[in-house]
Structures are given as structure tokens and as C-alpha cells.
Amino acid sequence: xxxxxxxxxxxxxxxxxxxxxxxxxxxxxxxxxxxxxxxxxxxxxxxxxxxxxxxxxxxxxxxxxxxxxxxxxxxxxxxxxxxxxxxxxxxxxxxxxxxxxxxxxxxxxxxxxxxxxxxxxxxxxxxxxxxxxxxxxxxxxxxxxxxxxxxxxxxxxxxxxxxxxxxxxxxxxxxxxxxxxxxxxxxxxxxxxxxxxxxxxxxxxxxxxxxxxxxxxxxxxxxxxxxxxxxxxxxxxxxxxxxxxxxxxxxxxxxxxxxxxxxxxxxxxxxxxxxxxxxxxxxxxxxxxxxxxxxxxxxxxxxxxxxxxxxxxxxxxxxxxxxxxxxxxxxxxxxxxxxxxxxxxxxxxxxxxxxxxxxxxxxxxxxxxxxxxxxxxxxxxxxxxxxxxxxxxxxxxxxxxxxxxxxxxxxxxxxxxxxxxxxxxxxxxxxxxxxxxxxxxxxxxxxxxxxxxxxxxxxxxxxxxxxxxxxxxxxxxxxxxxxxxxxxxxxxxxxxxxxxxxxxxxxxxxxx
Amino acid sequence: xxxxxxxxxxxxxxxxxxxxxxxxxxxxxxxxxxxxxxxxxxxxxxxxxxxxxxxxxxxxxxxxxxxxxxxxxxxxxxxxxxxxxxxxxxxxxxxxxxxxxxxxxxxxxxxxxxxxxxxxxxxxxxxxxxxxxxxxxxxxxxxxxxxxxxxxxxxxxxxxxxxxxxxxxxxxxxxxxxxxxxxxxxxxxxxxxxxxxxxxxxxxxxxxxxxxxxxxxxxxxxxxxxxxxxxxxxxxxxxxxxxxxxxxxxxxxxxxxxxxxxxxxxxxxxxxxxxxxxxxxxxxxxxxxxxxxxxxxxxxxxxxxxxxxxxxxxxxxxxxxxxxxxxxxxxxxxxxxxxxxxxxxxxxxxxxxxxxxxxxxxxxxx
Numbered sequence: 001x002x003x004x005x006x007x008x009x010x011x012x013x014x015x016x017x018x019x020x021x022x023x024x025x026x027x028x029x030x031x032x033x034x035x036x037x038x039x040x041x042x043x044x045x046x047x048x049x050x051x052x053x054x055x056x057x058x059x060x061x062x063x064x065x066x067x068x069x070x071x072x073x074x075x076x077x078x079x080x081x082x083x084x085x086x087x088x089x090x091x092x093x094x095x096x097x098x099x100x101x102x103x104x105x106x107x108x109x110x111x112x113x114x115x116x117x118x119x120x121x122x123x124x125x126x127x128x129x130x131x132x133x134x135x136x137x138x139x140x141x142x143x144x145x146x147x148x149x150x151x152x153x154x155x156x157x158x159x160x161x162x163x164x165x166x167x168x169x170x171x172x173x174x175x176x177x178x179x180x181x182x183x184x185x186x187x188x189x190x191x192x193x194x195x196x197x198x199x200x201x202x203x204x205x206x207x208x209x210x211x212x213x214x215x216x217x218x219x220x221x222x223x224x225x226x227x228x229x230x231x232x233x234x235x236x237x238x239x240x241x242x243x244x245x246x247x248x249x250x251x252x253x254x255x256x257x258x259x260x261x262x263x264x265x266x267x268x269x270x271x272x273x274x275x276x277x278x279x280x281x282x283x284x285x286x287x288x289x290x291x292x293x294x295x296x297x298x299x300x301x302x303x304x305x306x307x308x309x310x311x312x313x314x315x316x317x318x319x320x321x322x323x324x325x326x327x328x329x330x331x332x333x334x335x336x337x338x339x340x341x342x343x344x345x346x347x348x349x350x351x352x353x354x355x356x357x358x359x360x361x362x363x364x365x366x367x368x369x370x371x372x373x374x375x376x377x378x379x380x381x382x383x384x385x386x387x388x389x390x391x392x393x394x395x396x397x398x399x400x401x402x403x404x405x406x407x408x409x410x411x412x413x414x415x416x417x418x419x420x421x422x423x424x425x426x427x428x429x430x431x432x433x434x435x436x437x438x439x440x441x442x443x444x445x446x447x448x449x450x451x452x453x454x455x456x457x458x459x460x461x462x463x464x465x466x467x468x469x470x471x472x473x474x475x476x477x478x479x480x481x482x483x484x485x486x487x488x489x490x491x492x493x494x495x496x497x498x499x500x501x502x503x504x505x506x507x508x509x510x511x512x
Numbered sequence: 513x514x515x516x517x518x519x520x521x522x523x524x525x526x527x528x529x530x531x532x533x534x535x536x537x538x539x540x541x542x543x544x545x546x547x548x549x550x551x552x553x554x555x556x557x558x559x560x561x562x563x564x565x566x567x568x569x570x571x572x573x574x575x576x577x578x579x580x581x582x583x584x585x586x587x588x589x590x591x592x593x594x595x596x597x598x599x600x601x602x603x604x605x606x607x608x609x610x611x612x613x614x615x616x617x618x619x620x621x622x623x624x625x626x627x628x629x630x631x632x633x634x635x636x637x638x639x640x641x642x643x644x645x646x647x648x649x650x651x652x653x654x655x656x657x658x659x660x661x662x663x664x665x666x667x668x669x670x671x672x673x674x675x676x677x678x679x680x681x682x683x684x685x686x687x688x689x690x691x692x693x694x695x696x697x698x699x700x701x702x703x704x705x706x707x708x709x710x711x712x713x714x715x716x717x718x719x720x721x722x723x724x725x726x727x728x729x730x731x732x733x734x735x736x737x738x739x740x741x742x743x744x745x746x747x748x749x750x751x752x753x754x755x756x757x758x759x760x761x762x763x764x765x766x767x768x769x770x771x772x773x774x775x776x777x778x779x780x781x782x783x784x785x786x787x788x789x790x791x792x793x794x795x796x797x798x799x800x801x802x803x804x805x806x807x808x809x810x811x812x813x814x815x816x817x818x819x820x821x822x823x824x825x826x827x828x829x830x831x832x833x834x835x836x837x838x839x840x841x842x843x844x845x846x847x848x849x850x851x852x853x854x855x856x857x858x859x860x861x862x863x864x865x866x867x868x869x870x871x872x873x874x875x876x877x878x
Contacts, residue, residue, distance in 0.1 A: 316729055340731040354729055357722035359790035364715055371712045372731040379712040422730070 007032045007171050007203045014061030022048040026229045030203040037206050037214045040224035041441035043411040054086050055079040083171035085157030091149045095142035100124035102141050103156045127159050147186035174205045191217045211240050258453050259474040268292030271461045276322035282308040285321050286487035295462045297476030299502050305485035306465045310432045314346040315339040343429035347419045355419045358408030363389045365407045366421045392421035413444030432463040469499040481505045526784045530799040533832050537806045544814045557686045569805030570693040571752035576779035577704050578748030580797045581741040583780050586721040586789030587648035592749035594659025595633045596769025599626035599753030601663040604672045604763035613676035630750025638739030663765030673762045683758030693755050705794050721789025775804050
């Protein structure tokens with residue numbers, strides 16, 4: 001027997017929601033002292049599995065065994081008492097309290113009903129020390145950056161049950177996308193903590209969209225697809241290409257073809273010309289030309305002015321200098337309506353705050369831009385509306401394919417597709433996509449990139465913003481490089497343009 | 513599971529809880545007033561408790577319907593009570609100056625004048641909220657407070673009485689055996705439903721209330737929409753003001769429509785429209801207003817002492833609000849019937865949407 005007994009074993013897990021089988025007979029096991037990645041596209045069932053495990057959702061079938069005994073949790077607190085702790089992407093702590101108070105919040109050591117502050121501080125310091133962290137437990141949590149707050153959240157969940165000495169502490173730690181807002185050094189610190197906990201015998205379930213991180217820190221992985229188990233593998237047995245294929249169920253070479261295709265594609269006559277357009281505090285005046293059927297990619301660091309540039313071309317912010325000409329006519333850009341009337345569409349990077357109306361259905365969200373353009377007195381006829389919506393749900397493969405579903409309940413990738421459908425219905429001449437692939441899974445990413453290429457083929461101009469340079473390079477005919485809120489270079493894409501070359505351009509910041 | 517799909521569909525209809533509360537409230541009256549549900553014909557007019565509830569509830573329904581649209585845009589209108597008073601005061605003071613108060617032209621002019629004043633109030637509210645960006649609760653507070661003063665200025669601080677048969681019709685008259693105000697309410701509700709659901713107005717209102725910034729970026733002229741709903745709300749309040757002054761044949765600047773804004777907001781909430789804005793239900797609001805009026809009637813029929821009126825009303829309102837809270841129902845009825853599906857709904861929701869601030873290169877796909 002090479003393998004020890006699993007600390008947690010889930011067998012034949014079934015979870016159904018009205019009309020959807022979110023999990024169909026999934027097996028999952030977790031061994032003490034391992035870091036186990038749970039992988040799958042958005043909507044594959046990762047979140048559902050975690051929520052079933054932590055008692056947020058009830059089980060519709062299957063068994064959960066913890067330390068050899070069958071368990072069934074009805075609430076997250078039950079799961080926590082049994083030694084299963086979860087740390088979510090957003091930190092659920094009180095920034096105004098001290099680190100020590102946060103670690104022991106809700107289970108402070110007391111005597112005669114009074115909190116024993118000294119003991120609380122001492123134990124918190126010991127815990128932080130044991131885990132190899134350099135954090136002053138008396139400082140308010142808000143004095144630390146988000147990354148450290150996340151570490152504190154982990155310390156807090158690990159410390160559960162420790163204070164009165166009775167509990168066995170955390171046996172299973174679930175980290176749901178903890179790295180998505182951390183920079184590289186912070187990720188390394190997190191990994192160090194994870195390894196230390198692993199050394200203490202804690203079983204860690206790790207969810208991340210970054211495959212490199214999985215390969216860096218995990219021992220084993222379980223892959224889900226469409227609510228079903230695809231396989232469980234040791235990380236060292238499966239390379240990244242194989243893993244991606246498992247996750248999306250098909251080969252992904254097509255992305256490379258996209259690049260090749262774009263390099264050889266022709267573009268049409270000029271569509272949009274920006275002449276000295278700028279906005280104080282937003283972006284320095286820039287000139288930019290976008291042709292019909294051309295994909296112009298914007299590359300630059302976060303905060304370099306990518307989004308600000310795009311917003312000026314849509315009238316989301318008003319330029320205070322220069323002029324924009326679209327199709328030979330000058331557009332005032334005093335409000336989005338002006339740009340929309342001229343055939344510009346804009347998908348914001350901030351889907352939740354600036355894109356979706358979460359309360360409304362998929363159908364209503366999709367029809368919104370077209371309806372706004374027609375005004376309230378001329379509703380889109382129901383038959384035409386339903387036909388349009390159905391066509392775009394199918395064309396973009398929006399799931400669930402239910403026009404009545406509330407859009408707030410869709411996964412990130414599907415929400416992004418709803419926004420795309422909203423604008424595509426209006427047949428724009430220029431589509432501005434600000435980080436359309438952010439926070440969505442690989443499969444949806446590939447689909448959206450393919451869509452961009454086929455739209456440009458049909459003659460639509462696209463302004464494409466992405467943090468991933470590879471994406472910008474793959475899709476663009478022309479690349480605009482930004483630095484310090486200034487458009488510093490416009491490069492024609494070609495085989496010689498590489499991410500390194502772009503990075504050099506950003507670094508040198510020369511105006512070319 | 514003993515619940516059939518049809519029963520589930522019924523209990524999850526957005527009107528189920530408001531209607532259930534209304535039915536229960538109506539039934540409570542039966543032991544105290546055995547002929548509560550009977551409707552009899554006297555002098556060609558229908559009489560009965562049910563008719564009275566609709567009759568006396570008419571102004572509230574009107575105000576609440578207007579309030580629904582305002583709330584759906586994420587706003588609120590506290591000024592409706594004052595608008596009720598101003599409209600009544602203006603119409604009655606104009607009418608009382610006429611030599612022939614029974615002349616239909618004079619009555620129509622009086623009503624037109626009153627409604628015009630209401631529209632002006634609505635424009636003012638809309639201007640402050642949509643153009644000046646003042647918070648709705650503050651913007652409408654201005655007329656709520658000042659409006660009563662204006663109404664008293666118009667009436668010189670007196671209660672103005674009128675004696676006009678045609679004017680009496682709108683709030684106190686009968687037509688086709690029924691109180692005329694029921695027809696007025698039916699027409700206003702029907703117009704509202706057609707206006708919001710047969711055009712795109714409802715969708716745009718819900719969009720503005722659901723996410724204002726997203727609505728702006730999708731090209732909705734949300735200022736225009738907001739001004740429209742405040743004007744519409746004031747107009748509804750104006751009609752209610754005519755109705756109330758007509759019913760009593762008097763304009764009381766001080767007391768007409770007093771606290772009606774709070775009842776109207778309550779009716780909207782009971783009807784299932786969130787105060788946060790977004791989705792709204794005109795049908796729900798009508799039921800909500802009927803619930804409140806029935807409650808008032810019930811207080812009288814079961815003989816709750818006058819001093820404890822408000823406490824009794826508050827208790828019922830608390831119960832109604834609790835019944836409407838999915839969280840409360842899940843706690844009380846367990847995770848099964850009522851709690852279960854709610855939970856299920858949230859499910860598909862928060863999938864893994866990671867929003868990571870971009871760094872330059874992210875190696876997700878190798």
C-alpha cells in the first residue's frame with residue numbers, strides 16, 4: 001500500500017438544479033499532506049463541487065466521507081466544525097480590526113464572559129509564527145496589502161478549533177482562486193504557506209485559472225468537464241497541453257492558426273480616425289486610425305491608458321481635445337449615444353459594473369443596445385426579438401441556452417458572450433473589446449478570439465485590449481503600445497513582432 | 513416530494529405571496545362580519561365591503577402605481593402626499609371661485625389646472641434627480657415639506673369646500689352601478705401596463721434601475737427616462753388628489769394625502785418590487801395597495817381600539833414582509849419546499865468569475 005487513506009472521499013456526487021444537472025456522479029478524493037488542484041472550465045462544476053463539500057448546497061446523491069466516517073453537512077459552519085475550511089477569492093475579514101482579532105473573530109478565548117485579550121494576542125502571534133509569516137498581529141488588518149490579508153484569512157481558517165484546544169484544527173483547506181489578484185512575489189509567499197501547511201498534514205484543495213501555478217505547487221489534480229469527472233492525475237504525469245485538452249475536450253492548435261491567418265489577412269479602407277484626441281488626467285492626445293476589417297490591439301501595462309483610450313473613442317468619457325471622424329463624418333463624442341449612432345460598440349472590462357444588468361434576463365440583456373438605439377416608443381417586435389436572441393445564443397453557444405435565465409446567474413464566460421451578443425445584434429462598424437477574455441476559462445477564451453477573427457473577416461473593425469500580450473499579438477493587424485497614459489508606438493504586426501519586442505517598446509517608451 | 517410542479521410554479525409566481533396575504537386578510541374579516549363578501553344592490557349602486565375596499569383604496573393604488581416606476585429606476589418619491597394636497601387645493605379653489613360650480617367646462621378646467629400643477633412638481637423632482645444628480649430621497653423631500661405649505665397658501669389655510677355634482681363624480685360618484693373611481697383606477701393601471709410592457713419603457717426603466725452605468729454605456733437616455741417616471745408618478749398622485757378632494761368635496765391642504773407616500777412605498781414593496789430598483793410589477797403593486805387598504809378596513813371591522821391601530825398595522829406589515837423574505841421562509845419552512853428552490857437559483861450564479869487585475873503577461877494557455 002503506497003497510498004495512505006484519503007482524509008476526504010466524495011463518491012458519486014450528484015447535484016441537480018431545475019433543468020440542469022450540475023454534477024453527475026463525480027468522484028473526488030483528497031489525501032492528507034497534498035495540494036490537489038480542481039480543474040475545469042467555467043461551468044464545469046468546480047464551484048458546485050466545493051459548495052456541496054462545504055455545506056452551502058445540499059447533496060442530491062452520493063456520499064461524502066471524512067476521516068472514514070460518512071458525513072453530510074447542512075451549513076458551512078458544520079463543515080467548518082468538522083475541519084473543512086474555505087478561503088474565497090474575496091477576503092471576508094474586518095479591515096478595521098487587528099490581525100489577531102480577525103484570526104480569532106467569533107471564537108475568542110474568554111473567561112467569565114470577558115475576552116482574554118492577552119491570550120488572544122499571544123496565540124495569534126504563535127500561530128502566525130508557526131506558519132512562518134512575518135505579520136504584526138496587533139496592527140489593523142487594513143494596514144496590510146490585500147495579499148497579506150488573504151494570508152491572514154488562511155491563518156484564520158487554519159486556526160479554527162485551535163483556541164480552546166479541543167478541536168482537531170483544519171484537516172481540509174479549500175482555496176478558491178486565491179491568486180487571482182496577487183502579484184508574483186505575493187503568490188510565492190502564498191505558496192510557501194501552502195507548502196508549510198501541507199507539511200503539517202493539511203490537505204489543500206486549490207482552484208486557479210493559472211495553469212503554471214498548478215504545475216508549480218500541486219501534487220495531484222482532478223479535472224471536471226460539464227459536471228462530470230474527466231480524470232484524476234498526478235501532476236507530474238500530465239503535461240499542460242494534455243491537461244488543456246482534457247479540460248476543453250478538444251485540441252487547441254486552432255489558436256495558432258488564428259495568428260497565421262491574421263498575419264495574412266487584408267484590411268479595408270479607413271473607418272475611424274482620431275486626431276489629437278485626449279483627455280486631461282486620462283490619456284495624452286493621440287492619433288489613431290482604424291480600418292475596416294482591421295483588428296487594432298492595445299498593449300501596455302495596467303494603468304497605461306488602454307481603457308482610457310477606448311472610453312474616449314466611445315464617448316464613455318468626453319475628450320477635451322482633438323476630433324474623431326468615423327466613416328468620414330465627425331462625431332462629437334459628448335455621450336455614448338453619439339458613438340453608438342456612428343456604429344461603435346463597447347464591451348467594458350468591468351462586466352458587472354458597466355455591462356450587465358444582472359436582474360434582467362439573458363434575452364433582455366441581449367436586446368438592450370438595439371432597443372436603446374430604437375428608443376422606448378419603438379419596441380423590437382417580439383417575434384423578431386426572440387429570433388435574434390435565439391440565433392445569437394446558438395451562434396455564441398451561450399449556456400444555459402435559456403433566454404429567460406437571469407444573466408447574473410451565468411458564469412463569467414457566458415456573461416461575456418451575452419455582452420458580445422448585445423452589441424453584435426446592433427451590427428456595429430467598430431467593436432471595442434476591453435479585456436473580453438479576463439476571468440473566463442480557456443474554452444470561452446478561444447471561442448471569443450475566433451469570433452474576433454471571423455468578425456474582422458466580415459469587415460468589422462475591432463479595437464482589442466487584453467492583458468495577455470500573446471492574445472493581442474495573435475489577433476491584431478496593428479498594435480498600439482501604451483505607456484504612462486500615452487500612445488507611444490504603432491506597430492504593424494508581423495512575424496518579427498514578439499512579446500519581448502513589445503515589452504522592449506514599453507520599457508524604452510520611445511515615440512516612434 | 514409531495515409538491516407537484518404545478519404547485520411549485522404557483523408558489524413561485526411573483527404574485528403568490530401578496531395575493532395569499534390579501535386572501536388571508538379578507539378571510540380574517542368573515543368571523544367578525546359574516547356578510548363580508550356579500551355585495552348588494554341599493555338604488556342601482558353596488559354596496560359591500562369589497563366594493564368599499566376598492567373605492568377607498570383607489571387613491572392609494574394610483575399613487576403606488578406611479579411610485580412603482582420611480583422605485584424601479586432606483587429612486588423614490590416622497591412628495592406624492594404633498595402633490596395630492598396641492599392638486600386638490602388648486603382644483604377646489606379654482607372651482608369654488610366659479611359662479612356655476614356645476615358647469616362641466618369649469619370642472620374640467622379645475623381638474624386640468626390641478627394636474628398641471630402635479631406635472632410641474634414631477635418635472636421639478638425629475639430635474640433635481642436626473643439633471644442635478646441630487647439623491648431622490650432628498651430631492652423629493654423638498655416638495656414633501658414645502659408642498660403642504662404651497663397647498664395651504666392656495667387655500668389660505670382654510671379648508672375649501674365645493675358643491676359641484678360633476679366634480680363629485682370622480683371620487684364619490686357612481687357609473688354602471690360601480691364607484692366611478694374604480695374605472696379611473698382601471699384606466700390608469702391599464703395605461704401604465706400598456707405604456708411599460710407594450711413599449712420598451714418597462715425594459716429601459718428596469719435597466720436604468722438595475723445598473724445605471726451599464727445603461728448609460730448601452731446608450732439609454734436615462735435622464736429622460738427618469739424625468740418621465742417622476743412626472744408620471746406626480747400625475748398619478750395628482751389624479752389621486754382630485755379623487756380625494758372630490759370624495760370629500762373639500763380641499764384640506766394639511767391633511768389630504770397625509771402619509772400616503774409611506775403607504776404607497778409599502779404597497780410597492782409588498783407587491784414585490786425591490787427598493788434597490790430594477791424589476792417591477794404593476795400587478796404586485798395593485799395587490800399590495802389592496803392589502804394595505806384591506807388591513808385598514810379590517811382594523812375597523814374587528815374592532816381594534818383606535819389607539820392601537822398603528823401598532824396593529826405595523827405588526828401585520830412585519831409579518832407580510834417576513835413572509836416575503838426568502839431567507840425567512842427557508843428558515844421557517846425548512847430547506848424543503850420553499851427554501852430549496854431559492855438556493856437552487858443562486859447556484860448557477862456565482863461561477864468562477866475571477867477578475868484579476870492584469871499584469872503584463874499571464875501564462876494561462878501555454
